[in-house]
Amino acid sequence: MSRDLAQRVLQGERRALARALSLVENDAPEGEALLEALFPHTGRAHLVGFTGPPGVGKSTLVARLARYFRREAPSPRTVGILAVDPTSPFTGGALLGDRIRMRDLAGDPGVFIRSMASRGAVGGLARNTAAAAQVLDAAGFDLVFIETVGAGQAEVEIARLAHTVVVVQAPGLGDEIQALKAGILEIADILVVNKADRPGAQQLARTLENWLGRRTPKGEGPDDASPASASNTPWIPPVLLVTATQGEGIPQIAQSLKEHAAHLKRTGAWQERERRRFESELRERVLLTFWRRWETRAKQLGLSQLLERILKREISPQRAAETLLRQMWSDQETKG
Ligand SMILES: Nc1nc2c(ncn2[C@@H]2O[C@H](COP(=O)(O)OP(=O)(O)OP(=O)(O)O)[C@@H](O)[C@H]2O)c(=O)[nH]1
Ligand SMILES: [Mg+2]
Known part of the structure; x- marks a missing residue:
């Protein structure tokens, strides 16, 4: 379906264009697929x-x-x-x-x-x-x-x-x-x-x-310091x-x-x-993915207990972050 929409966008069809823009503006999953199809163009x-x-x-x-x-x-x-x-x-x-x-x-x-x-x-x-x-x-x-x-x-x-x-x-x-x-x-x-x-x-x-x-x-990148030509x-x-x-x-x-x-x-x-x-x-996309995963997993990973321990000075925020990240990584490995 999004392939069809992409086709119509490529042909410059205005209704399709309006629909496509709504999809990407609303972060709809269909929007992602659409962008994928349009990207080469x-x-x-x-x-x-x-x-x-x-x-x-x-x-x-x-x-x-x-x-x-x-x-x-x-x-x-x-x-x-x-x-x-x-x-x-x-x-x-x-x-x-x-x-x-x-x-x-x-x-x-x-x-x-x-x-x-x-x-x-x-x-x-x-x-x-x-x-x-x-x-x-x-x-x-x-x-x-x-x-x-x-x-x-x-x-x-x-x-x-x-x-x-x-x-x-x-x-x-x-x-x-x-x-x-x-x-x-x-x-x-x-x-x-x-x-x-x-x-x-x-x-x-x-x-x-x-x-x-x-x-x-x-400047435009690493050549900034090179002599003007x-x-x-x-x-x-x-x-x-x-x-x-x-x-x-x-x-x-x-x-x-x-x-x-x-x-x-x-x-x-x-x-x-x-x-x-x-x-x-x-x-940004990588961060966003991490962020979303973090938001869904943080609770299950015992975020509130960790916060309690930080408040009691039993563990530093740095160590707590490491602990959480290690758990998220191991999630990843067991899944993959
Ligand atoms: N005198 C004068 N007024 C201008 C000129 N260009 C725009 N205006 C007026 O300035 C006002 C604001 O114009 P807009 O084009 O809406 O300005 P904008 O920067 O898009 O405004 P926002 O999108 O609200 O930030 C309008 O009343 C315009 O008619 C100009 O060259 N001279
Ligand atoms: Mg304006």
């Missing part, structure tokens, strides 16, 4: 993360950019959009706004928009978003845009997921410095100062450029002034996205980023 899409403080205009910008790529001559590109809401997708007023702004994209078979709810669990958001991006990738979308509100951990996870990270800022929010402190610039491949029609935009762009000038170029010249993130509501600066973002993709491919960083992404996915 992934790896073509350019994954782009958009992050920044609430209300800076990320959704407006993403919608504009998608429309730009859809109209691009001579070969328009298809766009899948994941809007990741860190709170609730059903009650958030922002989402309603997104829907309205995205409406002019509706009806275009070359665009697919999906809102995702965060799962609450640490790493759950990243895992499900990564999976959803894989589904869109397999379905043949040239570009996959992932919008997240910059709220700490989320940006870092998105940075690991995307090939290109666009950090969006806007003047007058008063939290530019917070963003800088939060290290958001460290993950930016492209910096956008949106709301360039507002006072303070030029100043903010200058501030960001100064910060970028001071930052060390983002044609193939490993560092990427200097551009700072782009944009008025998303008017569409001003949108072609420049599109151009930077293309240049960044070309840069990543030329330098081997594309592969390197994917390698890192799969490495962290692998680690």
Whole structure:
């Protein structure tokens, strides 16, 4: 059955796509089988993360950019959009706004928009978003845009997921410095100062450029220290002034996205980023499996007695952990 669904996803059938995304979003067992079937067909899409403080205009910008790529001559590109809401997708007023702004994209078979709810669990958001991006990738979308509100951990996870990270800022929010402190610039491949029609935009762009000038170029793996050559010249993130509501600066973002993709491919960083992404996915999956097994087994293994003994200082937490792990390992051996 999931094979059939996979087939329909590969053909870009929208109902199948919606169903597939629900399955992976809900961590359904069928979703796992589906991802398995789709995986060989992934790896073509350019994954782009958009992050920044609430209300800076990320959704407006993403919608504009998608429309730009859809109209691009001579070969328009298809766009899948994941809007990741860190709170609730059903009650958030922002989402309603997104829907309205995205409406002019509706009806275009070359665009697919999906809102995702965060799962609450640490790493759950990243895992499900990564999976959803894989589904869109397999379905043949040239570009996959992932919008997240910059709220700490989320940006870092998105940075690991995307090939290109666009950090969006806007003047007058008063939290530019917070963003800088939060290290958001460290993950930016492209910096956008949106709301360039507002006072303070030029100043903010200058501030960001100064910060970028001071930052060390983002390394891509073990060759960081090797001397610069044609193939490993560092990427200097551009700072782009944009008025998303008017569409001003949108072609420049599109151009930077293309240049960044070309840069990543030329330098081997594309592969390197994917390698890192799969490495962290692998680690998360292994941890998750361990975690689930631990949760079901801990009780049977006498966790509460062990805790009592720790409280009485009869055994240290380290030794208790060793004891539990040894028991879990021996479970494993008797099973295998
Ligand atoms: N003046 C001005 N307003 C803008 C611009 N871009 C977006 N806005 C407005 O800013 C508000 C927020 O825009 P959104 O696109 O929803 O921002 P967002 O970053 O997606 O917001 P969240 O998803 O809630 O974090 C809306 O009222 C937009 O119309 C711009 O370039 N200039
Ligand atoms: Mg938004």
